[in-house]
Structures are given as structure tokens and as C-alpha cells.
Amino acid sequence: MKKLLLIPILLLIMQVSTAQLPFHRGINLTGWFQASDAGYIQFRKFTFKDFTEIKSLGCDVIRLPVNLHDMTSGAPDYIIDPVLFSLLDSVISWAELLQMHLIIDNHSFDPSVSTSPDVGQILTRVWPQIASRYQSRSEFILYEILNEPHGISNQLWGSIQQQTIDAIRAVDTRHTIVVGPSGYNSYNDLAQMPVYADTNLIYTFHFYDPFLFTHQGASWSTPSMQPLAGVPFPYNADSMPPCPPELEGTWIEDALGYYNTQGNAETVRSLIDIAVQFRDEHNLKIFCGEFGVYIPNSDNNDRANWYELVKNYLEEKAIPWTIWDYKGGFGLFEKGSFELFESDLNIPLVEALGFNLPEQQPYSIKPDTVGFTIYDDYLGTRINEASYTESEIDYFSTLFPNNDQYCLYWSGGPQYSLIAHDFVPDRDLSQLVEAGYALDLMVRGNVEGISFDIRFLDTKTVDPSDHPWRIRTTLNDASPGWDKRWHHLHIPLLNFTEHGSWDNNTWYEPEGKFDWSAIDRMEIVAEYGSFENREVWFDNIRITDQDTANVIETGTLGIQQPALSFRDTRLSAWPNPMNTSVTLSFGLQENSRVELIVYSSTGFIIRELVNAELAQGSHSLAWDGTNSTGNQVPPGIYICRLQTENGTGHYKIIKTGSARQTSAF
Numbered sequence: 323m324k325k326l327l328l329i330p331i332l333l334l335i336m337q338v339s340t341a342q343l344p345f346h347r348g349i350n351l352t353g354w355f356q357a358s359d360a361g362y363i364q365f366r367k368f369t370f371k372d373f374t375e376i377k378s379l380g381c382d383v384i385r386l387p388v389n390l391h392d393m394t395s396g397a398p399d400y401i402i403d404p405v406l407f408s409l410l411d412s413v414i415s416w417a418e419l420l421q422m423h424l425i426i427d428n429h430s431f432d433p434s435v436s437t438s439p440d441v442g443q444i445l446t447r448v449w450p451q452i453a454s455r456y457q458s459r460s461e462f463i464l465y466e467i468l469n470e471p472h473g474i475s476n477q478l479w480g481s482i483q484q485q486t487i488d489a490i491r492a493v494d495t496r497h498t499i500v501v502g503p504s505g506y507n508s509y510n511d512l513a514q515m516p517v518y519a520d521t522n523l524i525y526t527f528h529f530y531d532p533f534l535f536t537h538q539g540a541s542w543s544t545p546s547m548q549p550l551a552g553v554p555f556p557y558n559a560d561s562m563p564p565c566p567p568e569l570e571g572t573w574i575e576d577a578l579g580y581y582n583t584q585g586n587a588e589t590v591r592s593l594i595d596i597a598v599q600f601r602d603e604h605n606l607k608i609f610c611g612e613f614g615v616y617i618p619n620s621d622n623n624d625r626a627n628w629y630e631l632v633k634n635y636l637e638e639k640a641i642p643w644t645i646w647d648y649k650g651g652f653g654l655f656e657k658g659s660f661e662l663f664e665s666d667l668n669i670p671l672v673e674a675l676g677f678n679l680p681e682q683q684p685y686s687i688k689p690d691t692v693g694f695t696i697y698d699d700y701l702g703t704r705i706n707e708a709s710y711t712e713s714e715i716d717y718f719s720t721l722f723p724n725n726d727q728y729c730l731y732w733s734g735g736p737q738y739s740l741i742a743h744d745f746v747p748d749r750d751l752s753q754l755v756e757a758g759y760a761l762d763l764m765v766r767g768n769v770e771g772i773s774f775d776i777r778f779l780d781t782k783t784v785d786p787s788d789h790p791w792r793i794r795t796t797l798n799d800a801s802p803g804w805d806k807r808w809h810h811l812h813i814p815l816l817n818f819t820e821h822g823s824w825d826n827n828t829w830y831e832p833e834g835k836f837d838w839s840a841i842d843r844m845e846i847v848a849e850y851g852s853f854e855n856r857e858v859w860f861d862n863i864r865i866t867d868q869d870t871a872n873v874i875e876t877g878t879l880g881i882q883q884p885a886l887s888f889r890d891t892r893l894s895a896w897p898n899p900m901n902t903s904v905t906l907s908f909g910l911q912e913n914s915r916v917e918l919i920v921y922s923s924t925g926f927i928i929r930e931l932v933n934a935e936l937a938q939g940s941h942s943l944a945w946d947g948t949n950s951t952g953n954q955v956p957p958g959i960y961i962c963r964l965q966t967e968n969g970t971g972h973y974k975i976i977k978t979g980s981a982r983q984t985s986a987f
Contacts, residue, residue, distance in 0.1 A: 343642050348384055349644055360393040360406040361403075366700045375680075380678045383644060384423070395911065407894065408894040445482065446485055449467065450493045453465065461497065465490060465500065468502075476503055500523070501518065529594065532589070538550040539551060545569060549566035556587065594632070598639050611644055614645055614652035626673075626674040654672060669682070685747070690865075699728045708742040722876045724764040726975060732857070733858070737848055737849075737853075739848050742844075743844045743845070745843060748841055759867045761776065762812045762865070763864070766804075767806070770799055772799070773849075773850045775797075775847050775850075776845070790825060791832070807879075898975075906942065916934065917965045
């Protein structure tokens with residue numbers, strides 16, 4: 323009888339041990355904050371709606387990869403760009419509102435470059451800034467120190483990870499920290515890492531075995547596995563592909579030879595058991611932060627079989643997980659689709675993972691019947707930044723935006739350099755054209771002689787005689803005039819002129835074939851010559867039938883005043899519009915005397931928030947919407963001005979109360 327009771331007791335002990343884990347299943351939200359600079363983050367690539375949809379699948383956790391080290395001022399201080407904080411604040415608020423866990427994953431990582439032994443100098447500088455920013459936020463927020471360290475010994479990495487834990491805990495003792503071993507967070511390396519004294523940790527590992535199956539087609543492996551396709555799971559001798567000639571004599575040829583011993587469920591379970599053993603021996607919390615199969619060269623049914631096997635065994639062993647990834651090469655959507663939640667989910671894969679399957683409707687392009695935003699601080703939803711240019715482009719310029727926080731800055735580059743905004747999926751604007759809709763925007767230039775085109779391109783069809791036709795309008799000295807001030811333009815789409823097509827390295831003159839019902843993208847292009855020494859700013863770019871936008875002159879460009887970059891100083895405000903208070907954040911490259919003053923829209927001083935010597939680094943403070951006498955200011959537009967002793971000045975428009983809407987858009 324005692325032996326019969328032993329198994330339930332052991333299961334109860336395991337359940338008590340793993341019950342401490344705060345989440346169960348979720349996804350990696352990739353290709354979003356994995357940018358080379360905060361200024362390149364396409365913030366509306368994902369929205370609160372995406373978070374609600376992910377939760378509706380049955381997820382309670384999102385792992386958010388962030389190229390954190392690239393979003394700093396660099397050595398020696400690695401000051402985090404306030405733009406990152408501004409964007410991350412919103413994402414954290416979405417997660418908290420939905421009561422979903424959010425893992426801020428430091429994904430500063432190159433699979434082909436070994437982790438530097440000096441990485442601790444960066445980690446112990448960036449993580450205290452993150453911890454300081456979010457120490458008072460809910461426990462739904464977790465910190466993951468570094469994704470997949472590799473090429474560094476577990477002993478050295480373990481020491482660096484301890485230093486980083488200590489640096490975080492000096493600021494934030496509440497939030498859970500995710501730690502992992504070297505060897506690309508391999509389960510095989512878990513036993514080689516320290517068991518840290520801190521008890522508020524989760525130990526992570528990644529799982530991609532058998533690698534031959536999960537990474538067939540991957541270009542980033544050594545050697546490239548792009549030629550390899552059709553490896554089945556589980557192993558099936560009749561459907562095994564031959565070794566591609568390019569891979570003969572490599573480890574891949576050897577792995578194909580013994581795949582019959584690796585490509586099976588028993589091996590997969592035994593490898594996951596290595597992580598289970600580590601957990602049980604030390605009574606720790608563990609988490610599988612990544613697992614997945616690359617889409618292009620794998621069979622979809624085999625993918626689903628593998629995911630179901632891995633997911634079921636992880637859950638049998640009470641190991642929480644996040645798949646790699648949501649949208650992308652390992653994602654939840656059909657191969658080659660637009661990755662739309664309502665029409666493109668990979669049904670066998672969703673079912674294999676035990677997710678809730680929303681109703682799917684076949685996608686068909688429908689005409690737009692209302693206007694939409696292309697840019698207003700951020701690119702609009704389902705619009706991808708697709709520029710191929712040597713120009714400088716900054717979607718988060720803080721140099722006197724027309725309103726809100728940012729404007730779009732463009733400078734430099736040779737003739738034909740451009741900004742491209744790709745509509746995904748393509749848009750049918752035909753009804754808007756007929757209804758008299760226009761391209762409406764704010765624009766500002768620094769010198770006379772600026773000339774460029776704004777154009778739309780339609781979609782090239784399978785018809786060999788068809789081409790991606792262009793239709794354009796030209797901006798120059800005549801319209802709007804470049805006097806360093808904002809100008810409001812309202813250009814009816816009917817006023818655009820067909821231009822022709824560049825296709826297959828050949829120019830085609832216009833043939834009257836431009837199709838407003840299948841618009842692929844909008845481009846802003848230096849059609850008439852080099853853009854050297856020319857600077858242009860854009861704000862509030864929309865397709866609309868309203869011609870009521872207001873120019874809000876927050877400042878006039880000085881003759882010698884350059885566009886500002888993060889390395890000068892950025893000033894951000896969140897939330898904006900404000901309710902009861904707004905948090906103002908900025909960074910200093912050096913110790914400096916700082917003035918931070920709130921003005922009325924007519925230029926009167928409302929309140930001096932700072933007039934003091936401040937240390938180098940990141941700073942944040944709150945304005946509660948009161949004036950210098952402590953009285954609440956009325957709803958309206960207010961301007962916050964930051965001035966440092968080196969002459970750097972920044973302005974931020976803050977909206978309060980009913981000032982949320984300042985135009986008829």
C-alpha cells in the first residue's frame with residue numbers, strides 16, 4: 323500500500339514545486355524590438371489588439387526579444403535611448419491590463435559571434451536602468467538577462483550573470499529574473515551553470531532537436547542548411563532526402579546518416595528530461611523560452627507532429643514554454659500568407675499546440691471606405707518600413723514636431739534614395755479616390771531648392787505585360803516653400819499623375835494602367851537629384867477627406883540648427899495625452915545644468931520643473947498638471963522645454979483633458 327501511495331505523493335510534490343511558476347504557455351513576439359536602433363522600431367507592427375488576440379489563443383505570457391545593447395549610447399556608459407522606454411512603457415501597460423506576463427528578453431545576440439568576456443560591462447549598466455524604470459510596475463514583468471550566450475565558458479558566464487543579478491537587485495528586489503546557461507541556452511549546459519542564491523529566478527533553456535529537422539533551410543547555420551529540405555519527423559526511411567551536393571563532407575551529411583536514431587519521440591523526450599533532472603535535483607523553476615521548426619523547407623504536418631510532441635511533454639513535466647515565434651520564419655501562420663489573425667493561422671499547428679482556434683475566413687481585398695493614418699509618431703498599422711536607401715531616416719525625431727512626440731526626418735542620400743511604406747496586405751483605394759479623399763500631411767524643409775516626389779505603386783500581377791505602375795505628385799519650392807516652418811498640404815488623390823514603371827531594369831512609359839484598387843506601397847523619393855545637405859521633416863501623414871488640420875508651431879528651425887539625435891538628448895512624455903500626470907524622461911551624455919519648464923501654448927511659463935545640476939544618465943520625473951501655485955491647469959495644449967548648458971534644447975507637446983483631439987481627423 324505504501325508503494326501505491328508513493329507515486330501520487332511524488333506528483334503532488336512536483337506540482338507544489340512547479341506551482342510557483344507564474345505563467346504556462348505563450349509566444350515570442352519577434353521582429354519588433356529586434357532593431358539596430360530604437361529609431362528603427364516599427365511600433366505599430368503589433369498593437370494592443372494583437373495582445374488581445376494572442377491572449378485569446380490561450381497564452382498567458384509573451385517573451386519580447388529586445389536588441390537592448392543597440393538601443394543605448396554605446397561605450398562607456400550605455401545610456402538607454404528614452405525612445406525605447408517610451409515604447410516599452412506602452413507594451414508593459416498592455417500586458418498588465420490583460421494580466422499577461424511579459425518577459426523583457428535582452429536579445430543582443432549574433433549566432434555567429436561569440437559572447438564577449440567583457441559583456442558584463444554592458445549588462446551591469448543597462449539592466450539597472452531597466453530595473454530602475456520598472457521597479458514599481460507589477461510582477462507581470464520579468465527580466466531575462468541575455469539570450470543564448472555562447473562561445474564563452476559556463477564558469478565565466480555564470481560569474482557575469484551573478485554580477486548582473488546583483489546589479490539588478492541593487493535597484494529592484496521584486497521582479498523575477500530569467501537566467502540561463504551558455505551554449506545557446508542549451509539544456510545540456512544547465513548542469514554547468516551555478517545555482518544562484520537568489521530564489522526569485524527562473525532558469526531557462528531552449529529546445530530545437532533534432533536540429534537537422536528543425537533548421538532545414540536555415541541560412542544562419544554553419545554550414546548554411548538552405549539546400550536541405552524534406553527531412554521528415556519522425557524518421558521515415560522512404561521519405562529521407564539525399565544529402566545535397568553542397569553539404570557533402572560536412573557534419574550535415576553525417577547527421578543524415580544517423581538521423582534514424584535521432585528523429586523520434588523517444589529521443590526528444592530523453593533530451594527534455596535533461597532539463598527536468600536539473601530542475602528536480604535542485605528544486606528550481608525552469609522554463610523553455612524557445613522551441614520551433616523553421617517553415618520554408620519542412621513539411622507542415624511533420625512540423626505539427628513535432629510541436630505537439632514537444633508541447634505535450636513539456637506540459638507533462640510541468641515546464642512553461644514560449645514558442646519561437648508568432649509571425650515569422652517559425653511562426654503560427656500559413657507559409658507565404660499575410661499573417662492575418664482572422665484568416666491565415668496555420669490550423670494544424672494551432673491545434674497541435676492546444677491553442678484556441680478562432681474562426682478563420684478566407685482573405686479577400688476589400689475597398690477602403692474610410693481614411694487611415696500612414697504616420698503620426700509611428701507608422702500606421704499593417705504598414706511596413708521598406709526603405710532601401712543611403713539616406714538618414716529617423717521616425718522619432720524630436721526636433722519641433724508639429725504635434726505629439728515625434729516627427730519623421732529625412733536627409734542625405736543620392737538621387738533615387740527613398741522612404742518606402744509597404745501596405746501589408748495591399749490596399750484598395752479606388753472608392754476613396756472617387757470620394758475625393760486626399761493625401762494630407764505636414765511638411766517642413768531646411769533650404770530652398772528641395773524637390774522630391776511622393777508616389778503610390780500598384781501591385782505587379784502575374785500578367786507578363788503588367789508592371790508596378792506609379793502615380794505621383796511633386797513637392798518643390800512652389801509647394802509648399804521651404805522656410806524651416808511647418809506647412810499643411812492637402813493633395814487630392816485625383817490630382818496625382820501617372821508616371822510609368824521601372825521593372826526588370828527597364829523604364830516603361832505610362833500606359834494608363836495604374837490601378838488604385840491594388841496599392842502596394844507609398845514612397846517618398848529623391849527623384850530629381852542628390853539629397854545631400856537637404857533636410858525634410860514630415861508629420862501626420864494621412865489619407866483623409868478632412869482638410870482641417872492645424873499647424874502647431876512648436877519652434878522654428880535655426881539656420882545652423884541640425885536635426886537632433888539620441889546622442890544629443892531626447893525628451894519623451896508618457897502617457898500623452900495625460901490624465902492625472904505625465905512622466906517626462908530624458909538622458910544626459912554628461913553632467914549638466916538642466917532647465918525643464920512647462921509653457922502654455924501662448925508662451926507663458928506654467929511651471930518650472932527642474933533648474934539644477936544633474937548627473938550623466940537617464941532621468942524621469944512626473945508633472946501632475948499643476949502650475950507654480952499648485953492649482954490644476956485647464957485642459958489644453960502645453961509645451962515642455964528641456965534646455966541643457968551646452969545649448970541642447972528639446973520640446974515636447976503635452977495634451978491634457980479635452981485636448982486629446984486637436985484636429986478633425
